Structure formats: C-alpha cells, structure tokens
Amino acid sequence: MSAALAPLRHRPFRHLFIGTTANLLGNGVAPIALAFAVLDATGSVGSLGLVVGAHSLTGILFLLYGGVLADRLPRGPLLVGSSVVCAVSQAVIAALVLTHNAVIPLLMVLAAVNGASGSCYQPAAQALLPQTVPAESRRAALALSRIAGSSAVVAGASLGGVLVAAVGPGWGLAVDALSFVLAATSFALVRVQVAPPRPSPGLVHELRVGWREFTSRTWVWVIVVAFCFLNAGLTASFTVLGPAVADSTGIGRSGWGLALAAGSLGAVAGGVLSLRWRPRRAILVGCALMGLTATIPLLLALAPSTWLLVVANFVASVGSEQAGVAWYSTLNEQIPEDRLARVYAYDDLGSYLAIPLAQFVAGPAVLLLGLHATLYAAAALILLATLAMVATPSVRALAPRATEPLPAPEDAAPSSSL
Numbered sequence: 001m002s003a004a005l006a007p008l009r010h011r012p013f014r015h016l017f018i019g020t021t022a023n024l025l026g027n028g029v030a031p032i033a034l035a036f037a038v039l040d041a042t043g044s045v046g047s048l049g050l051v052v053g054a055h056s057l058t059g060i061l062f063l064l065y066g067g068v069l070a071d072r073l074p075r076g077p078l079l080v081g082s083s084v085v086c087a088v089s090q091a092v093i094a095a096l097v098l099t100h101n102a103v104i105p106l107l108m109v110l111a112a113v114n115g116a117s118g119s120c121y122q123p124a125a126q127a128l129l130p131q132t133v134p135a136e137s138r139r140a141a142l143a144l145s146r147i148a149g150s151s152a153v154v155a156g157a158s159l160g161g162v163l164v165a166a167v168g169p170g171w172g173l174a175v176d177a178l179s180f181v182l183a184a185t186s187f188a189l190v191r192v193q194v195a196p197p198r199p200s201p202g203l204v205h206e207l208r209v210g211w212r213e214f215t216s217r218t219w220v221w222v223i224v225v226a227f228c229f230l231n232a233g234l235t236a237s238f239t240v241l242g243p244a245v246a247d248s249t250g251i252g253r254s255g256w257g258l259a260l261a262a263g264s265l266g267a268v269a270g271g272v273l274s275l276r277w278r279p280r281r282a283i284l285v286g287c288a289l290m291g292l293t294a295t296i297p298l299l300l301a302l303a304p305s306t307w308l309l310v311v312a313n314f315v316a317s318v319g320s321e322q323a324g325v326a327w328y329s330t331l332n333e334q335i336p337e338d339r340l341a342r343v344y345a346y347d348d349l350g351s352y353l354a355i356p357l358a359q360f361v362a363g364p365a366v367l368l369l370g371l372h373a374t375l376y377a378a379a380a381l382i383l384l385a386t387l388a389m390v391a392t393p394s395v396r397a398l399a400p401r402a403t404e405p406l407p408a409p410e411d412a413a414p415s416s417s418l
Helices: 003-009 011-042 045-061 063-072 075-098 104-118 121-131 135-166 169-188 203-215 218-248 252-276 282-302 306-334 337-369 371-390 393-397
Strands: none
Touching (some): 003 135, 011 121, 011 135, 045 063, 045 337, 063 075, 063 121, 063 203, 075 169, 121 306, 135 169, 135 252, 135 306, 203 218, 203 337, 218 282, 218 337, 218 371, 252 306, 282 306, 306 337
C-alpha cells in the first residue's frame, strides 16, 4: 500500500473513514429530498424556509455544547449516539412524507432534533481522527477523509436528484436515514485508547477553557475571523449573486450547475494533490491560495462565461483544499487533544455564522448598490480577508510540527477573565 493510502492500514481509521463517508453521502441526498418533500406537501417556499431554518438554528445553538461533549465523552460512542438520533429523526420524516402525513410544525421539530444531534458530529469526528492513526500518518488520513467527503457530497447530491425524480422525496429521506445507520455501525467499531474522563466543573467553565485555547494563539483566531468575512463573500457569490447573473446572461442554470460541479471536482483534485505536496509553510500557502476564490465574483461581474467560471472554480477549489488540509492538520499538531473538539467548535461557529448573514444581506445590497457593485464588494471582502491572514506574523512564521510548548493541564490553568 502506498504512503498516501497508509492510514487505511489502521482499523480505527478505516471504520471512522467509512462512517464519515456514509454520513456525508446521506447529507448530500437530504437537502434535495427534504426540499422537494416540503414543497410537495405545502407548495410553499416559506414553509421550506421554516423547516431548514429550524435545522440550521439548533445546529448553531448546540455547536459549542457539542464541542464540550466531544472533549469530555468518548468520541466514538458520541458519534454513534449522534448518528442514531439523526437516523431515527430522518426515518420518521421519511415515514410522514411517504404516508402523506407531513405537517410543517412536526417537520420543524424533527429537523430541529436532527440539527441539535448533528452538532456533536463535526467537532467529535474532527477531533477523533488524530487518535486513529500514528502522528506521521495524520496529514494523509485527513487528506483521504476530505477526498472521500467531497466525493460523497457530489455523489449524494446526484443520488438525491435521481431518487427524487424516480421514486419520490420520501424514499430519498429513507436512504438518508439508512446512511446514518451505516455510519453508526461503523463508528461503533472504532476502538482507540482514551484517557479516563475527569469530573467536569461545568459547561461555562468548559467553554471558557475552550475559548482561552482558541484565543491564546493569534494565528488561530485571526484565520477564523478572516474566514468569517471570506465565507460571507463566497456564500453571497455562490448562493445569491451567481444564480442571479446566470439567469440574466448566457450562462443559464445548466452553466451555473457546471461551474458548481467543477468546484466539487476541484476539491477532490486538491485533496489528491495534498497527499503528495506539503509546503513547509503549509498554513501560509493555504491562506494565500484562498485569494483565488475572488476570481468567481470578479468573473461574474466582468466576464460572465460558463467555461471561464468552470476553470476558475476548479482551480480555486484546488487551492481551497490546500488551505483546508493545512488548517486541520496544523490544529491537530498544535492544540492539546483534550481541548481540540472545543477549538473546532469555535472554528465552526465562526464559519457558520457568516453564511445566513451573507444570504440575508446579499439581496438588499443588490437593491441598494446594484449587482455589479455587490459582486466587486464580495471580491474585495475575500481579498482583504486573505491579505489579513498572510500579513499576520504568526501565520507567516508557522511551520509544521512547531515546538511551541503546550499549556499547563486544565486544572492548573490560570483563571480566565471571560
């Protein structure tokens, strides 16, 4: 087995790999199936917004708590529990849709349960991965997981479209529930050595410790804050501004779909590249490559062409994947294992908060400034965020496997003013 595939030799990683891939495959199916299930039942876009909003809201509200749980409880069993709850909630939604008993209040409750239980998944899975392979294989393991994840999302979205068209959205939701069952089964087989849990001094204290760990390294919080603004520009470009340009130019909806698909393929290609290429200042190179994503809003404003967007989004996604692999592998190296999930939770929270805000603001911005000016503003936001990252001394100086001393054990840490 080649060095790139070496992590698959380790049984815990194989089971985690299968579980996370199954989870993401189902999550690729779910948005399409759920959207058409709600539209078939109500014919209302507003009702669809309520259901997906309930899922997003609880996912964000419980994200930090999920990070605390992932640092205090065994991560494998926590992933099993999260997957089981998600499987049950999706199965109930599927049954309601198939029996024509779907009503919006009940769908909102089930979507909220799914979002809350899923909030444990991301920080727990990210923090568990370093425990499943030796230190020298962690970067390759992360790259393999991201390749499989990107591929699973593409395959899941395609499968969701086929299922909705062929047998209806209810069966698509049933497939999503089965994917969570497969994920739970795989997670149950993950066996890693864990330290015995220590008595918890309380949720607020746990969050303070995580916040102190998050803010104690300048490069961590600078990158997360920068990505909050960068993601705002990208989200506005891809979910609101891009479709508007596509509908008003020769790109069309099919052309815009091709551009989005090219981005998914670029992420897969970027993951393959990261298996072979690791620059010494990987985090700096990754942050700098994020500037390539500004080409999307710039092309939409200056030269809206399908094939230019396809090439640009492919190349930008290859660069973005280098940033993703560098970010997660560096966090795995630098953050103490017993606090890693909480840092991931703060990272995810900073990223997710930008998404609904950008979607809400993009429309009014177009009305106030015009479409082209808003696209230029999105590109400027991306470039300024990229510049802020590469101009930060601690980002420029960060090298792999730095020998920065770890903080004292949590019980001996100084009190925080938070």
